[in-house]
Amino acid sequence: MKKKKWMMMAVMVLALTMMFGTTVYASGKGDVAGAIEGTWQDASAQIKTVVNKVVFPAIDLILAVFFFAKLGTAYFDYRKHGQFEWAAPAILFACLVFTLTAPTYIWKILGI
Template sequence: MKLSKRTKKIMIAAVSVIVLAFLCSLTAFADGEVAGAVESTWNAAKGQIKTIVNNVVFPVVDVILAILLFVKIATSYMDYRKHGQFEWTAPAILFGCLSFSLTAPLYLWSIVGL
């Protein structure tokens, strides 16, 4: 019995999917105290996470929100010149988000518990 190339490819793909599904469904058993290992890892990484979020994440979010705020104020002003009505909603929301993200490091860590 001779198989065509297409049939061979389909069979190889099917066997690959079955083997991958079998490997992903194996149960992993943990020996020892898993909770202690997770807790010690978290305690070791807690300071690094706080430093990265304070020095990288919040400044990036602040810069993006500031740029969006200035762009939205400019486009709102252009709409004001064109239509005679200034729309305050979007700049007010962006300003609120910017002020929230600028002050978040002051109180965020006490809420999270770090």
């Protein structure tokens, strides 16, 4: 019984692999690298747009929330203990400035 279940599972996996697996051919002479480079050139503009309009703003928003939350907690610690801790807010601020300005230079570094 156990062997039958394993065989059925193996047949099912094999059938799904054959059904959903597709054969990909490189264009013309079998130049796989050329096909990949062509696909990358077509997709890089879309990737750049999505990263600039979705990813960087999402990271900026998260860092801004963390920065202001940490600034608030540091202020309350200052009121309680009399000493303001600058390290965490400074690090978050530096990360926020880095991600706010990243879209202007990151694509030149990556060569896109």
